[in-house]
Amino acid sequence: MNEPRIMLSWLAGSTMHGLRDENSDVDTRMIQYDDMESLLLQKKTDISHDAEHDISIIPFKIFIGLLLKGAPNMLEGLLAQDECLLAHDDIADSLRAHSDRFMMYGTIMSLLGMARSNIRLMSRPQNDDMAKTAKMQCETIRELRVAKNLADDGIFLIRTDTDELMEIKHGKFIRNGMISSSWSSFVSHELAITIDSSERSSIRRNADEETHAWCRTMLMEANARTLGID
Numbered sequence: 001m002n003e004p005r006i007m008l009s010w011l012a013g014s015t016m017h018g019l020r021d022e023n024s025d026v027d028t029r030m031i032q033y034d035d036m037e038s039l040l041l042q043k044k045t046d047i048s049h050d051a052e053h054d055i056s057i058i059p060f061k062i063f064i065g066l067l068l069k070g071a072p073n074m075l076e077g078l079l080a081q082d083e084c085l086l087a088h089d090d091i092a093d094s095l096r097a098h099s100d101r102f103m104m105y106g107t108i109m110s111l112l113g114m115a116r117s118n119i120r121l122m123s124r125p126q127n128d129d130m131a132k133t134a135k136m137q138c139e140t141i142r143e144l145r146v147a148k149n150l151a152d153d154g155i156f157l158i159r160t161d162t163d164e165l166m167e168i169k170h171g172k173f174i175r176n177g178m179i180s181s182s183w184s185s186f187v188s189h190e191l192a193i194t195i196d197s198s199e200r201s202s203i204r205r206n207a208d209e210e211t212h213a214w215c216r217t218m219l220m221e222a223n224a225r226t227l228g229i230d
Contacts, residue, residue: 007089016081016084026054070110072156111144140187144190144191145190148194
């Protein structure tokens with residue numbers, strides 16, 4: 001049986017976002033076509049993670065489904081800078097050339113949801129890992145600002161306000177081993193203006209039927225290539 005083929009692979013996380021420092025891991029995401037055995041036996045495939053090498057492996061079909069929902073972590077792969085792009089084929093190039101098809105209201109809501117989840121986590125009794133908390137603060141503000149920019153201008157930013165975000169990551173809102181009092185008002189303001197932008201945004205609510213049909217065609221083409229069908 002043939003080995004699974006890679007459609008797209010990129011460096012994600014802090015490397016992609018311009019927030020890498022000496023403590024950062026190297027996060028890699030890899031989009032993989034189903035292999036011949038999986039297709040012939042109709043095996044169900046799912047997202048997997050290689051913890052040793054910090055690689056997330058996402059089957060192509062799942063990747064397409066997540067894109068059609070506007071998933072920001074998958075959309076980043078279509079927008080990866082050249083220095084973060086590890087592998088891509090012609091199908092990946094076609095998707096990357098039309099990444100705007102997948103920028104939608106669901107993307108904004110996903111980013112808001114992740115930010116709110118982080119805010120709730122940080123409101124719980126604190127532990128001693130303030131470096132992890134500062135990193136979460138940084139990620140929360142990044143998510144909110146990406147969401148606001150998408151809502152306001154229809155542009156999904158891979159990197160935004162990196163100098164300020166790096167200051168947050170390195171403890172701007174940590175004092176004496178605790179979250180500083182200024183954090184609450186700062187993040188509340190960022191959340192409020194992002195919600196306001198999201199409610200006023202004219203961005204498309206869902207992927208249109210043409211995009212769904214285009215993605216179905218790509219799925220069929222990818223499977224045909226794996227099976228050796230012209």
